Amino acid sequence: MSAVQGASHAPHTIDWPDVSGGVPDEMPAMLFREFGPPEVLHTETVPTPHPGPGEVLVRVGAVSVGRLLDLLARSGKHPYAKFRFPHILGADHAGTIAEVGDGVTNVSVGDHVGTFHVFLTGEDEFTRSGYGDISPLVEILGTHRPGAYGRYVVVPARNVHVAPADIDPVMAASIVGVGPVAVNQFERAGGVGPGSNVIVQGATSGLGATTAMLAKHLGATVVVSSRHESKRARLRELGFEHVFDAVDERFAAQAREAFGGDGAHVLVDNLGAPLVWEHGFDVLRPGGAVVSSGAFLGHTVPLNLQRTYTTGIRVIGVRTGTPETVEALWREAERGFRTVVDAVFPIERAPDAHHYVESAENVGRVVLTH
């Protein structure tokens, strides 16, 4: 963690936005009109949107910054999305309900909510079987629709959830997007709890830190990794006992020792780095599962097929969260689950926040506040 200009590293708590003054006709939005470096992001005044039937208007308090949906999207390197300019980024966020559309019954004006940014626009075989994350009907806020870098954002009412009373917008925005992914990873791996041995590679990343914190919260024995001693020290400060360098040849032996000589039930690898993959794979116990929700370092890793079939190892791709895992995330938040917030930037400093995430100095989530 570095003292980056324009960021606050602690405390991160902010108030929920006050909507008692009504909704203005226009709002500031951090947007971009061409792909490029973080400096293409700038503030313009745009008309405030209003909710249609089944939708709500959120006065955004905080919005998180991630690699794919923010950095790659802004630089023009997003692997599949098409953008029309001007474009407003901003996916997982938290704020106060400012308006509700016709037919909305789950929330009211003034409620403090977190918004899961993956919208299901209909029903199909995937949504009906709990695999909505891989449905072609998925739309992502800040990718397919204007996002929460605008001060107000319209979202489907079913994607918002009232946050626990003791949580602030920064923490709510930090868990609402990646928390359901972490829950989904563990559920599809067969469940994680006391007695589970879990490895989280790249545990300093926004998603990785959240997954590691969830494993700890659920009572598992957790091995986490980072390449840098300064970031490993931060992970130890956060309460992780078994912190190693996954690139180091000793990683498998160290992880086994941490598990009392046993292997891992679940290996989380969202990276796509061949050596990290191989060192983690070596530690899996028979019947164990590798789960992945990202591969930003490369699309191909070596798979020992002999070992995979003879020891019944499962390799599971998890695209994102689902309505079911969003519900589960908020239940765990009520029971005290929190993630790691690394840095908070005011929205006007969005370019600095993008540079900071790009530098990979963070340990945990990076958040913008409105």
Ligand SMILES: NC(=O)c1ccc[n+]([C@@H]2O[C@H](COP(=O)([O-])OP(=O)(O)OC[C@H]3O[C@@H](n4cnc5c(N)ncnc54)[C@H](OP(=O)(O)O)[C@@H]3O)[C@@H](O)[C@H]2O)c1
């Ligand atoms: N599917 C989803 O919904 C979803 C959501 C969020 C993220 N993701 C995915 O999760 C991954 C992390 O994204 P993020 O936004 O959370 O990232 P981030 O905060 O920018 O963190 C980057 C991570 O990558 C690690 N790393 C970087 N270069 C590495 C290398 N050469 N070898 C090994 N590790 C390396 C860093 O570990 P060190 O500590 O070693 O520097 C750090 O943990 C990406 O693949 C992303 O697409 C998926």
